[in-house]
Amino acid sequence: MEQTVDHSSRDAALIARICKADQKALEILYRHYYNQLARFITRVTFREDIIDEVINDVMFVVWEKAVSYDKECKPSTWIFGIAFNKARQAARDSNRNSEESLDDLDADNSYFEEDNDKLKQLEMTDWLTPALEQLTADQRAVIELTYFQGLPYHEIAVLMDCPENTVKTRMHHAKKKLAVLLNESN
Numbered sequence: 001m002e003q004t005v006d007h008s009s010r011d012a013a014l015i016a017r018i019c020k021a022d023q024k025a026l027e028i029l030y031r032h033y034y035n036q037l038a039r040f041i042t043r044v045t046f047r048e049d050i051i052d053e054v055i056n057d058v059m060f061v062v063w064e065k066a067v068s069y070d071k072e073c074k075p076s077t078w079i080f081g082i083a084f085n086k087a088r089q090a091a092r093d094s095n096r097n098s099e100e101s102l103d104d105l106d107a108d109n110s111y112f113e114e115d116n117d118k119l120k121q122l123e124m125t126d127w128l129t130p131a132l133e134q135l136t137a138d139q140r141a142v143i144e145l146t147y148f149q150g151l152p153y154h155e156i157a158v159l160m161d162c163p164e165n166t167v168k169t170r171m172h173h174a175k176k177k178l179a180v181l182l183n184e185s186n
Helices: 002-019 023-045 048-068 075-093 118-132 137-148 153-160 164-184
Strands: none
Touching (some): 002 023, 002 048, 002 075, 023 048, 118 164
16 A cells, blocks of 8 residues: 555655656656556557557647646546546547557567566466456446455546446446356366
8 A cells, every 4th residue: 555655755755847848757657557558558448559649639638737636546546537538528529440450569669668477477467368348448447446446436426427336336237248248168
């Protein structure tokens, strides 16, 4: 828990510096969130071709709207809220199929942080991706934000601009559908 607090404090300090037009602070925040945002955007849209564009859009909003950041919420919740809206907008605006498979990701897997669990993450993605593709974008977002980003339901509700009970309902339906799909694949 201390690590999360340290990250939140550090990120809030970076946002405060961004309010003063500190480009270096934006670069640090960008590097810190890139992998997490790339994974989140991929989970929501299944479109690797829009990841960099969406992340750049997110960071532009952070740059432009840093003064409006509500210090009551965690910086990650604010940033992922922007990312959720930008990813959905990009998917809607695109003429291409928004349900592309993650199987086409580059072999270097540059979207995942370098760590000892990289292979396990990739194996889980290969196993889980076909089932996740069957969920709605909102259900995938709830799964990603809960299990991979560690956000509680009340923060996800703020991020997705919906009641907490809607988040719980989406999670319930997503788990139910995943259970059926994953049992079928065994």
